[in-house]
Amino acid sequence: MAHTTTIPAPAKSVRLTGRIISIIVILFALFDAIxxxxxxxxxxxxxxxxxWPASQVQFIGFVLLIATILYAIPRTAVLxxxxxxxxxxxxxxxMIRVAQPFWFPVLFGILTWAALYLQDNTIRGLIPVRKD
Structure with a gap:
């Protein structure tokens, strides 16, 4: 018999923290895309x-805009x-190719997923953090 663990729903304060982080991610990404x-x-x-060739920058902005809109919609946030x-x-x-610091996109990616982790039990189930 398979062992299943029920993951408790995050507390309101945890969900609120996740929502605030999501808003920061969304606002920054929208600003960059626009x-x-x-x-x-x-x-x-x-x-x-x-x-980047100047002719491709606008297209890159549209790609980021679409991804950000999907992230902002709860049903498509994971996509x-x-x-x-x-x-x-x-x-x-x-950034690595041009020998520039790459910590910001890494941190931004961590924040993108941390926000969902703090709000969504499904994500918590996929990325379990254990005390043992």
Whole structure:
């Protein structure tokens, strides 16, 4: 017989913390995506300096915007988190390639999943943290 463990629902304060982290992730990602979509001078300059052709920066912004919208919708938040993680993986690779610090996209990815972990029992079941 298989052993199943019931995961208790997170406390309200834990869910609230997760929601606040999600909002921070969403706001930052929306800002980044919109700056790329509107071809903001600083966003374009930074992206080109990292090796992106200027003609692709706007498309990258749309990719991030779609992933962020999916993340913001509770029913599709996990899919959004997966897509944001993929986006951030590319950011880490680019930063390593140009010998720049890559801690921010790593931290941002951790926050993306930590927010869901704090709010969602399904995620808690997939990523168990044990006391033993």
């Amino acid at each position: 700056m790329k979509i509107i071809k903001n001078h600083y966003s374009m300059e930074g992206s080109v300096a990292l090796g 959004g988190a997966i897509l944001i993680t993929a986006y951030l993986g590319g950011a880490v690779a680019i």
